[in-house]
Amino acid sequence: MKSLRNYSIPFTGLALGKHHFEFDVDDAFFDEFEYSLVKKADLKCRVEMEKQETMMILDFHITGTIGATCDKCLSQYPHELDVHEQQIAKFSDEAIDEDDEIIALGKNEHEIVLAGLIYEYINVAVPFIASCGDEGNTPYCDKEMLDKLNDLSANNEQDENPDPRWDALKKIK
Template sequence: MKSLRNYSIPFTGLALGKHHFEFDVKDDFFAEFDYSLVKKANLVCKVEIDKQETMLILDFKITGTISTACARCLSEFDMPIAVHEQQIAKFSDEEIDEDDEIIAIGKNEHEIQLAGLIYEYINVAVPLIATCSGGDDTSKCDKEMIDKLDNLSSGNEQDEQADPRWDALKNIK
């Protein structure tokens, strides 16, 4: 958790207005989180903070690539990621019903921790089914693996048609 301290911004010394920060999000960042979907990445997170008297408006722009396995051929490939999110942080000592868009910052706090937000935004951007080529195209997939899968799937259909036990079950009504 020590390396996650690099992803905090002290806002008490900032003047009102917009400020820009940039963070490199690499493999060591994701190693700090147990059971992370992403293990290897080469990302840049640009954060623009608009400091106002009662709140901070944070604009996140995360771009780069993550290493993931293809759902079709299981080969590792670098998938491009582009995330744009906005978060509002309101200064308040009272408990705010926190939702996805507004978080509360105590008036005695002097910095905002962004590691959790960055981690969440990246993991939500990872598609449920990631493929090398995208869509139904298999041109970039591992040819050998695709051929093996095709052979196995065509062999199973022939076995199902030749099995007489299924014919006997079809007659039961």
């Protein structure tokens, strides 16, 4: 958790207005999260913070690559990310119903920790189905695996004898 301290912004001494911050998000960042979907990364996180009297508006722009595994050929490949998100942090001693859009900061707090937000934004941007691109035509694609999959699927189609019960069910339509 020590390395996550680098992903915070001390805001108490900052003047009102816009301020820019930049963070490197790499493998060490994701090592701090035990069950992370992402293990390897080379990302830049740029944060534009607009400090106002009663709140701060944080605009995140995360770009770079993460290490992903292709769901089809199982090869490792770099997946490009370009994430734009916004978060609002409000200064308040009262209990605010925290939701995904507003973070409550007490009057005694002097910094905002962004590690959880950055981690969440990156993991949400990870594709549900990862593909290394144009099948068989990228330098990352495992052509041996694709050939084996094609052979197996061709064999399954040839060996498959239709079950007569399915024919009876198709007649119901």
